[in-house]
Amino acid sequence: MTDEFDYIIIGAGSAGCVLANRLSAGDATVCLLEAGGRDINPMIHIPAGFMKTLTDKRVNWLFQSEPGEGTAGRRIPAPRGKVLGGSSSINGHVYNRGPHNDFNTWSQLGNRGWSYADVLPYFKRSENRIGDGDDGYHGHDGELAVTDIDDHDPVCDAFIDGVENMGIPRNPDYNGANQAGVGYFQRTIKNGRRMSAAVSFLNPVRHRKNLDIRTNTHVERILFKGRRAVAVRYKRGGNTVEVKARREIILSGGSVASPQMLQVSGVGPASLLKDIGVPVTHNLPAVGENLSDHYAVRIANRVAGQSTINERSRGLALGREIGKWLLTRKGILSLSPSLAYVFWKSHESLEDPDLQFIFTPASYMQGVPSQLETYPGMTIACWTMRPQSRGYIRAQSAHTRDAPAIQPNYLSHEYDQQVLLAGLRLGRDMMQTPEMAAVFDHETTPGKDVQSDDEILDYARAMGTTVFHLMGSCRMGPASDNNSVVDDELRVHGIEGLRVVDASVMPTAHSTNTNAATIMIAEKASDMILGKTPPPAAEL
Numbered sequence: 001m002t003d004e005f006d007y008i009i010i011g012a013g014s015a016g017c018v019l020a021n022r023l024s025a026g027d028a029t030v031c032l033l034e035a036g037g038r039d040i041n042p043m044i045h046i047p048a049g050f051m052k053t054l055t056d057k058r059v060n061w062l063f064q065s066e067p068g069e070g071t072a073g074r075r076i077p078a079p080r081g082k083v084l085g086g087s088s089s090i091n092g093h094v095y096n097r098g099p100h101n102d103f104n105t106w107s108q109l110g111n112r113g114w115s116y117a118d119v120l121p122y123f124k125r126s127e128n129r130i131g132d133g134d135d136g137y138h139g140h141d142g143e144l145a146v147t148d149i150d151d152h153d154p155v156c157d158a159f160i161d162g163v164e165n166m167g168i169p170r171n172p173d174y175n176g177a178n179q180a181g182v183g184y185f186q187r188t189i190k191n192g193r194r195m196s197a198a199v200s201f202l203n204p205v206r207h208r209k210n211l212d213i214r215t216n217t218h219v220e221r222i223l224f225k226g227r228r229a230v231a232v233r234y235k236r237g238g239n240t241v242e243v244k245a246r247r248e249i250i251l252s253g254g255s256v257a258s259p260q261m262l263q264v265s266g267v268g269p270a271s272l273l274k275d276i277g278v279p280v281t282h283n284l285p286a287v288g289e290n291l292s293d294h295y296a297v298r299i300a301n302r303v304a305g306q307s308t309i310n311e312r313s314r315g316l317a318l319g320r321e322i323g324k325w326l327l328t329r330k331g332i333l334s335l336s337p338s339l340a341y342v343f344w345k346s347h348e349s350l351e352d353p354d355l356q357f358i359f360t361p362a363s364y365m366q367g368v369p370s371q372l373e374t375y376p377g378m379t380i381a382c383w384t385m386r387p388q389s390r391g392y393i394r395a396q397s398a399h400t401r402d403a404p405a406i407q408p409n410y411l412s413h414e415y416d417q418q419v420l421l422a423g424l425r426l427g428r429d430m431m432q433t434p435e436m437a438a439v440f441d442h443e444t445t446p447g448k449d450v451q452s453d454d455e456i457l458d459y460a461r462a463m464g465t466t467v468f469h470l471m472g473s474c475r476m477g478p479a480s481d482n483n484s485v486v487d488d489e490l491r492v493h494g495i496e497g498l499r500v501v502d503a504s505v506m507p508t509a510h511s512t513n514t515n516a517a518t519i520m521i522a523e524k525a526s527d528m529i530l531g532k533t534p535p536p537a538a539e540l
Contacts, residue, residue: 003031003241003243003244004243004244004245004246005029005030005031005212005243005244005245005246006023006028006029006030006245006246006247006248007019007023007028007029007030007031007245007247007248007249007250007529008030008031008033008232008243008245008248008249008250009023009030009031009032009033009250009252010033010219010222010232010249010250010251010252010253010261011033011034011035011086011251011252011253011254011257011258011502012032012033012034012036012084012085012086012198012202012213012215012252013081013085013086013087013088013197013252013253013254013502013518014085014086014087014088014197014502014515014518014519014522015197015252015501015502015503015518015519015521015522015525016032016034016086016197016250016252016501016502016522017084017085017086017088017196017197017198017200017201017202018126018197018201018519018522018523018526019250019252019501019522019525019526019529020032020201020202020205020211020213021143021201021202021204021205022522022523022526022530023526023529023530024205024208024210024211025205026530027210028210028247028530029210029211029212030210030211030212031212031214031243032202032211032212032213032214033214033217033219033232033234033243034083034084034213034214034215034216034217035082035216035217035218035219036059036081036082036083036084036215036216037058037059037083037084037215037216038083038084038215039059039083039084039085039089039196039198039199041053041056041058041059041083043056043059044059044083044085044089044090044194044196045193045194045199046192046193046194046325046333047093047189047192047193047194047333047334047335047336048313048332048333048334048335049194049333050090050091050092050093050337051337051371051372053079053089053090054077054079054090058082058083059081059082059083059089059090060079060080060081060082060090061079061080061081061082061256061403062077062079063077063078063079063080063256063403063406064076064077064078064403064406065078065406065407065408065410065466066405066406066407068407068408068409068410068412069411069412069461070295070389070409070410070411070412070461071410071411071461071464072458072461072462074462076408076410076464076465076466077465077466078256078406078466078468078470079468080254080256080257080470083198084198084202084213084215085196085197085198085199085202086197086254087254087468087515088188088196088197088198088515089194089196089197089198091468091515092336092337092338092468092513093187093188093189093194093336093337094185094186094187094188094336094338094513094515095144095146095175095185095186095187095188095513095515095516096174096175096185096186096341096512096513096515096516097123097175097512097516097517097520098179098510098511098512098516098517099179099352099353099511099512100116100540101116101351101352102116102508102510102511103115103116103118103119104116105507105508106476106506106507106508109477109481109507109508110477110478110480110481110488111476111477111478111488111507112488113488113524113534114476114488114524115537116538116540117537117538117539117540118534118537118538119520119524120137120537120538120540121534121535121536121537121538122520122523122524122535123139123516123520123523124137124138124139124142125139125142125523125535126139126142126143126144126201126519126520126523127139127140127142127144127146128140128141128142128143128144128145128146129146130145130146130147130148130190131146131147131148131186132148132172132173133173133175133176134173134176134177136538136540137173137175137176137177138175138176143200143201143204144188144195144197144200144201144519145188145189145190145195145200146186146187146188147186147187147188147189147190148184148186148187149184149185149187149335149336149339150330151330151331151334151335152184153339153361154306154439155303155306155308155361155378155439156184156339156340156359156360156361158435158436158438158439159340159359159378159380159430159435159436160182160183160184160340161433161435162430162433162434162435162436163182163342163430163433164182165433165434165435166429166430166433168180168181168182168342168344169181169182170182170183171183171343173186174186174341174343175516179343179352179353179512180343180344180345180352180353181342181343181344182340182341182342182344183340183341184339184340184341185336185338185339185340185341187336188200188515189334189336191329192325192328192329192330192333192334193329197519214236216236216237217234217235217236217241218234218235218236218400218401219232219233219234219261219400220233220234220235220240220264220399220400221233221261221264221265221266221400222249222251222261222262222265222267222498223242223265224265224266224281224495227281227282227494227495227496228495228496228497229245229248229249229495229496229497229498230244230245230249230497231243231244231245231249232245232249245497247497248497248498248499248529249497249498249499250498250499250500250501250525250529251498251499251500251501251502252500252501252502252522253502254470254502254503254504255291255393255470255471255472255473255474255502255503255504256393256404256406256470256473257400258473258474258500258502258504259287259288259393259404259473259474259485259504260288260393260395260400260404261400262284262287262288262474262485262492262500263276263278263287263288263394263395263404264276264278264395264397264398264399264400265278265281266278266279266280266281266282267281267282267284267287267492267495268283268284268285268287268288268395269283269284269285269287269288270283270285272288272394272395276395276396276397276398277397277398278395278398281495282494282495284485284492284493284494285482286474286475286482286483286484286485287473287474287485288392288393288394288395288404288473288474289390289392289473289475289483290390290392290472290473290475290483290507291390291391291392291393291406291407291408291470291471291472291473292387292389292390292391292408292470292471292472292509293387293391293408293410293466293467293469293470293471294356294383294384294385294387294466294467294469294509295383295384295387295389295408295410295411295416295420295460295464295465295466295467296358296381296382296383296464296465296466296467297381297382297383297420297424297459297460297463297464298364298379298380298381298445298463298465299379299380299381299424299427299428299431299443299445299446300363300364300373300377300378300379300443300444300445301363301377301378301379301380301431301440301441301442301443301444302363302375302376302377302441302442302443302444303361303376303377303378303439303440303441304376304438304439304440304441305438305439306361306376306438306439307376308361308362308363308376308377308378309332309335309360309361309362309372310362310363310372310373310374310375310376310377311374311375311376312331312332313332313362313372314372314374321333337360337362338358338359338360339359339360339361340358340359340360341356341357341358341359342355342356342357342359342430343355343356343357343385343512344357344426346418346419346422346423346426347422352511353385353511354384354385354386354419355382355383355384355385355419355422355423355426356382356383356385356511356512357380357381357382357423357426357427357430358380358381358382359378359379359380359381359430360378360379361377361378362377362378362379363377363378363379363444364379377444378439380427380430380431381427381467382420382423382424382426382427383420383423383467384415384416384419384420384423385509385511385512386508386509386511387413387415387416387509388413388415388416388509389408389409389410389411389412389413389416390409390413390472391406391407391408391409392405392407392473393405393406393407393473394407406470408466408470410464411457411460411461411464417457420457420460421453421456421457424456424460425456428443431443445463446459446463467513469503469510469513469514470503471503471504471506471509471510471514472503472504472505472506472507472508472509473504474486474500474502474504474505475504475505475506475507476488476490476505476506476507477507479493484507485500485504485505486499486500486505489528490505490521490525490528499525499529501521501522501525502518502521502522503517503518503521505521506521
């Protein structure tokens with residue numbers, strides 16, 4: 001079977017859904033290929049269902065990282081969405097763009113048009129901000145609903161008040177003029193339901209005649225004619241299908257699948273391709289390198305005098321919560337896993353925060369967010385926002401059905417260790433404010449006996465986890481930069497007709513949650529692909 005389209009998009013995650021919407025808005029024909037199925041699982045759409053989708057092989061690739069010294073020899077689960085919407089269908093709902101200087105740094109590295117002033121119009125284009133916010137920073141006409149938490153929790157209120165009285169300012173809009181401070185998260189939830197990229201961008205246009213959405217299509221490789229990408233080969237059921245691209249192929253598989261797809265298609269480090277038995281189409285050593293991720297460490301505490309999500313999620317109480325959600329779309333089933341945030345500095349001399357904290361009135365068994373404790377609990381977690389540790393994604397065979405090696409090399413850099421230490425100590429201080437005295441009973445994990453730097457780092461290595469922000473493995477940069485994979489229009493160096501559009505192109509470790517920035521990248525890429533003039537840079 002063979003057919004032909006103007007554009008082929010590989011991967012229907014956050015970026016792929018945006019691209020499918022924008023590229024099919026005119027006369028061009030678009031084929032969107034997704035290895036997973038349709039997003040019909042109800043746990044996707046109930047916000048609290050993330051606890052189920054994190055471990056559900058029907059909607060999740062359930063990857064694991066390679067063991068490392070920074071994880072005490074453990075493999076770390078690395079969830080990636082395998083469904084329409086990709087990881088936006090299983091993530092934690094947080095809408096977090098990142099500080100202005102993240103994007104200014106991208107521009108300063110030689111990536112034209114990627115400063116904060118340049119990308120702000122693209123953030124605004126996709127956003128439907130529901131709630132307060134400076135219109136200079138927020139959009140109201142986009143497809144992606146961004147809302148505030150409307151059910152404030154007394155434990156969270158005590159936490160936010162306490163942090164503010166430590167001297168960290170309350171910030172009503174961390175996606176506005178300034179990121180630093182404490183408050184409640186903005187999230188991609190509307191009327192008690194998840195607003196994934198599929199719900200927001202794909203569903204409204206799925207019936208366009210020039211858009212062909214194909215699920216359960218496992219792409220095997222990209223095909224080339226010389227140095228030009230011309231077709232995609234995939235399997236669906238027992239059939240092998242080749243789909244041709246008249247104009248371009250856009251790879252939006254994410255930071256794991258995109259570099260792997262390039263490698264098995266013959267674009268990557270020649271030595272690796274030889275090892276896995278793939279003929280070299282183009283020797284591009286940086287493919288799969290520069291991988292980074294945020295490594296989170298949680299401090300769990302027992303709560304006194306207040307009910308928490310732990311008790312409300314079982315027995316008769318859970319039944320009441322289910323009824324509440326069905327009738328009002330409120331209650332614990334409508335909540336994101338993290339409710340309150342803090343962006344702050346490990347040292348007062350810093351211009352931007354280098355620590356992100358998340359707080360929730362819940363606690364997890366063994367610190368893993370898939371099973372709640374039975375007693376009242378609360379958790380604060382923190383991570384280094386701009387980690388210096390770098391790792392890789394490497395195909396382990398010529399077949400995309402075989403999981404690649406994922407090695408973020410967590411905590412391998414001394415900088416990451418020292419900033420994390422400062423963050424964990426600061427997080428403990430946040431639990432000891434006068435405002436928290438009425439609800440704080442005692443620290444359960446790691447416990448009061450863990451105090452020295454070595455003890456805290458040992459705990460971090462033994463219990464830390466990913467916060468699902470893998471990025472950078474197809475780094476954006478000029479052709480003269482041997483550590484880059486795509487140029488500033490996201491075209492693969494040395495190849496025609498092929499772009500990478502997803503979080504893998506981020507040239508530096510993005511400071512915060514990656515979903516909002518990935519959607520922005522796709523918005524900007526759609527203009528580049530269609531040859532549209534970019535909107536004027538924002539006046540700040």
